[in-house]
Amino acid sequence: MGNIIRFGVAMPKDLLNKFDSLTLKKNYPNRSQALRDLARCALVEEEWKLENKETVGTITIVYNHHFKEISDVLTDLQHHYCREIISCLHVHLDRENCLEVLVLKGRSRKIKDIADRLIATKGIKHGKLIRTTTGKEL
Numbered sequence: 001m002g003n004i005i006r007f008g009v010a011m012p013k014d015l016l017n018k019f020d021s022l023t024l025k026k027n028y029p030n031r032s033q034a035l036r037d038l039a040r041c042a043l044v045e046e047e048w049k050l051e052n053k054e055t056v057g058t059i060t061i062v063y064n065h066h067f068k069e070i071s072d073v074l075t076d077l078q079h080h081y082c083r084e085i086i087s088c089l090h091v092h093l094d095r096e097n098c099l100e101v102l103v104l105k106g107r108s109r110k111i112k113d114i115a116d117r118l119i120a121t122k123g124i125k126h127g128k129l130i131r132t133t134t135g136k137e138l
């Protein structure tokens with residue numbers, strides 16, 4: 001962490017009370033830590049708006065591997081985007097259901113496109129892109 005600067009923040013009392021309750025509920029040690037976290041979340045969101053920014057995301061998908069051809073389709077897609085998909089975790093949840101977590105690094109626009117393609121694949125029960133960061137600028 002860089003130099004720490006203290007500053008005052010003016011806020012309506014009701015809002016501050018709610019924020020303090022949330023801070024406690026989420027187990028932050030103090031308001032400052034909660035505020036830093038909010039600021040970093042906002043900065044990561046901004047990073048993702050720059051479509052050519054190199055960033056990192058994870059795609060989580062759940063599917064039934066007995067569904068017609070889905071394993072082949074997913075494998076083909078993952079080979080096609082092997083430059084961006086840098087790691088993959090596969091968990092056999094039960095006799096039918098599989099969970100995969102793919103880690104992607106690349107331009108935000110490309111990661112979003114890959115996520116859209118994977119999640120829209122026929123037979124996917126649930127899919128979600130988590131947008132995070134390379135961490136270089138936070």
Ligand code: NI
Nearest residue numbers: 091092097098
């Ligand atoms: Ni499996």
